[in-house]
Amino acid sequence: MSTETPKREIDHEEFDPKGTLALILIYFVILSILWVFMYFIEFLGNDLTVIG
Amino acid sequence: MHIHNYEKIWLVLAMLLIVAFISTVAYGATAMGVDMISDDEDTIDPGALDEDPRFADPRVEQVGEDEYEAYVVAQQYVFEPDPIEVPEGSTVTFYVTSRDVIHGFEIVGTNANAMVVPGEVSTFTVEFSEAGEYGVLCNEYCGDGHHVMEGSVTVVPEEEYDGGDE
Amino acid sequence: MSESLESGAPSFLDQFPAEAKLVRATLWSSFTALILGGLFGIIQTLHRTDILRVMDSSYYYTVLTAHGVLMVVSFTIFFLVGVFTWGVVRSLDRPLVDMRYSWTWYGLMVLGTLMAVVAVLGGFVDTTEMSADVLFTFYAPLQAHPLFYGGLAIFLIGSWLAGADWFRAWYAWKREHPDERIPLQTFMALTTMLMWYIASIGITIAVVVFLLPWSLGLFDEVNALLTRTLFWFWGHPVVYFWLMPAYMLWYTVLPKLAGGRLFSDPLARVVFVLFLLLSTPVGIHHQYVDPGIAEGFKFIAMTNTMFLLLPSLLTAFTVVASMEYGARRRGGTGLFGWLRALPWARPAFTGMALAGLMFAAGGFSGMINAGMNINYLVHNTLWVPGHFHLTVGTAVGLTFMAATYWLWPQLTNKPLFSRPIGLLQVVMWFVGMALMSNAMHVSGLFGVPRRTAEPQYEGFDFTPAFGTMNEFDMQIAVGGTLLFLSLGLFIGNVVLTSLGSKQSGLGDSLPPALSGPSDSPVVLDNLKLWLGIALVLVVLAYSLPLVSIISRGGLFGPGVGTYPVIIDTFSAVVESVATTGIIETLAQFEVGVIVQ
Structure with missing residues (x-):
């Protein structure tokens, strides 16, 4: 499989996984928004709160 | 590193x-x-619920102005009492225990959701601000009739409340 | 056609034929459990959603027990022992010490599984009163046939001996290679096994001290809260036991498939150490709405659980970065454009990548499960199986299937039968699970319970915020059907591969990490130290809750009765063994056990 052959070599120091950082930041934002939605709207906004 | x-x-x-x-x-x-369900209540002998002042006669009892206590027994495959009747605008503390195996007590579509473990009493307090009907279901597998185990909570307008007796 | 043909290297089978045979046997056991588990899965899905009910609802719980036990005990753990044996032998580059010993632990695991499965399947046979419809969690005082608990105990012993086998191999290797760092895959297997030994303390006490003698009639009562708590002592770390072989594959095989190398070996070690330390002192988060456990203990369990997110979040970064590295070496460019340069035509890669993506979603619902008071919203609703079908059902299950496409040729010297079918299979699993799991999560939020044959009640209806109950049921049924078909394609592909003819040169090597083990502090390899700290954390998290539960209710409970899902009769055992067609030797073994 020709695509298997590496086109270039990059070592650890000079490799900045920019794409990974971008993806993981998007994940961070999704997690934060969903958490707030689930906790404050789905849970605290739900009927009956156990208060004792 | x-x-x-x-x-x-x-x-x-x-x-x-x-x-x-x-x-x-x-x-x-x-x-x-x-508040979380916790270890507030002492353990109880599930084989002797009939001798317990709270659970011998599962019921709702008024304990203060707008304050009620509901003593509920879960067993294969019913909840007692059914319905659990409380007035609108009341604060109700549930005491739920099991006569046999582990059950769940879930007031459907709400945050009132507790495990019911034989030998232990689950207790939690909620406020019922509006009249209406809630379903109650068992959400822990308790035997081959588990899926028929259901009950209800009826919240009646204050003036129509007759003390919780059916 | 196989990707590894060009490498021309000797395969694992060429190098270690005896070990390859053992790994093949463990994987066949795993796949057998997967087929049966999947069959029970589809019966259950169609029953619950009221699409097709072929049996009385009382049998649903037999089906559910079989589905749960076969999938999360047999399928996962048989695969684990196979992939760990492969990983340890491959990374140490030396054979196991004594194959007779290795076959012994495998035999014990098979025997234990057969015993438990016979007990469970007895639930279908009306002529016998044997059954074990207690579900995977087997909460007392529901009581199963002793064969069920005995089988579980023997299976566990087999898994411990398997761990000891890898430790033996490592000790032997250490004598030959003093002062060298533990190879990464061996490090992963060993830390996982240490976690497993600690976790096993809970279930061993529950089964051996309480449930097995109780099921044999030696005493009449158990403390239901105590055995339940001991179950979860083991019941949470076991999910990491399922997950760790998938992590090993993500860290060591996925980067290679992507055309690159692992980004950081030291961080991989840190992650596995964190799992060893934190997997066990968290089980009480399954008991947030239990009575008899103080709120403070629940809060501590939550704090530990939340910190257990850390190694998974770190893994997400390292694994994706390793993929990006591969993609850029393959000529990928741009902030996101490199994603197109990944080898999406390879089922092994695509399956693992999709499994990882599903784990990101399952991770979120897990975060909700970890939250203490928000548990009121989701506890024991369909949300929970929605969650774990993403984690164990996809992150683990799909990774195992995808890895098989890469590993199986190296264990058999036979090229994969069909790559396109493999690709279709992993995508179908992803789509089926997306449908099923999404509908399960949403249904849970409006209160639909898990573990029920008929979520249809007389006194009330479920009221979704959007859509109808029917629509969600349809989603679950369609998703479940896709999963079942996908499973069939997987098994077919593996069987046809095995029927093919042998070729040489199917070996595929794994490249070293970009940042190698020499970059990490030596203390990471001090397994005794981490084991010690892990034990201290477990004692801190569990001693007070357990003392409290015992002092409240007593070791044998405050008078809790016994509710057998069976009545034991010796003849019933033998009869059901005959009717379920299990081999005679097993029946003889049972005779021995029961007579004692």
Whole structure:
């Protein structure tokens, strides 16, 4: 499989996984928004709160 | 040990996320007063519920102005009493125990959701501000008739309330 | 056609034929459990959603027990022992010490599984009163046939001996290679096993001290809260036991498939150490709405659980970065454009990548499950199985299937029968699970319970915020059907591969990490130290809750009765063994056990 052959070599120091950082930041934002939605709207906004 | 700068950024963000989650739950527990089911009640002999003043006759009892206590027994495959009848605008403390195996007590579509373990009494307090009907179901597998185990909570307008007797 | 043909290297089978045979046997056991588990899965899905009910609802719980036990005990753990044996032998580059010993632990695991499965399947046979419809969690005082608990105990012993086998191999290797760092895959297997030994303390006490003698009639009562708590002592770390072989594959095989190398070996070690430390002192988060456990203990369990997110979040970064590295070496460019340069035509890669993506989603619902008071919203609703079908059902299950496409040729010297079918299979699993799991999560939020044959009640209806109950049921049924078909394609592909003819040169090597083990502090390899700290954390998290539960209700409970889902009769055992067509030797073994 020709695509298997590496086109270039990059070592650890000079490799900045920019794409990974971008993806993981998007994940961070999704997690934060969903958490707030689930906790404050789905849970605290739900009927009956156990208060004792 | 070499850690890439981007990884350091992510490490900090991940820790932030974790601390934020814990803080949210702590906020719910303190500022919003959401209480967990805990070890408040002593253990009870599930074989002797008939001799217990609370559970011999499962019922709703008024204990103060707008304050009620509901003593509920779960067993294969019913809840007693059924319906659990309380007035609108009341604060109700549930005491739920099991006569046989582990059950669940879930007031459907709400946050009232407890495990019911034989030998233990689950207790929690909720406010019923509006009249209406709630379903109750068992959400822990309790035997081959588990799926028929249901009950109900009826919240009646204050003036129509007759003390919870059927 | 196989990707590894060009490498021309000797395969694992060429290098270690005896070990390859053992790994093949463990994987066949795993796949057998997967087929049966999947069959029970589809019966259950169609029953619950009221699409097709072929049996009385009382049998649903037999089906559910079989589905749960076969999938999360047999399928996962048989695969684990196979992939760990492969990983340890491959990374140490030396054979196991004594194959007779290795076949012994495998035999014990098979025997234990057969015993438990016979007990469970007895539930279908009306002529016998044997059954074990207690579900995977087997909460007392529901009581199963002793064969069920005995089988579980023997299976566990087999898994411990398997761990000891890898430790033996490592000790032998250490004598030959003093002062060298533990190879990464061996490090992963060993830390996982240490976690497993600690976790096993809980279930061993529950089964051996309480449930097995109780089921044999030696005493009449158990403390239901105590055995339940001991179950979860083991019941949470077991999910990491399922997950760790998938992590090993993500860390060591996925980067290679992507055309690159692992980004950081030291961080991988840190992650596995964190799992060893934190997997066990968290089980009480399954008991947030239990009575008899103080709120403070629940809060501590939550704090530990939340910090357990850290190694998974770190893994997400390292694994994706390793993929990005591969993609850029393959000529990928741009902030996101490199994603197109990944080898999406390879089922092994695509399956693992999709499994990882599903784990990101399952991770979120897990975060909700970890939250203490928000548990009121989701506890024991369909949300929970929605969650774990993403984690164990996809992150683990799909990774195992995808890895098989890469590993199986190296264990058999036979090229994969069909790559396109493999690709179709992993995508179908992803789509089926997306449908099923999404509908399960949403249904849970409006209160639909898990573990029920008929979520249809007389006194009330479920009221979704959007959509109808029927629509969600349809989603679950369609998703479940896709999963079942996908499973069939997987098994077919593996069987046809095995029927093919042998070729040489199917070996595929794994490249070293970009940042190698020499970059990490030596203390990471001090397994005794981490084991010690892990034990201290477990004692801190569990001693007070357990003392409290015992002092409240007594070791044998405050008078809790016994509710057998069976009545034991010796003849019934033998009869059901005959009717379920299990081999005679097993029946003889049972005779021995029961007579004692």
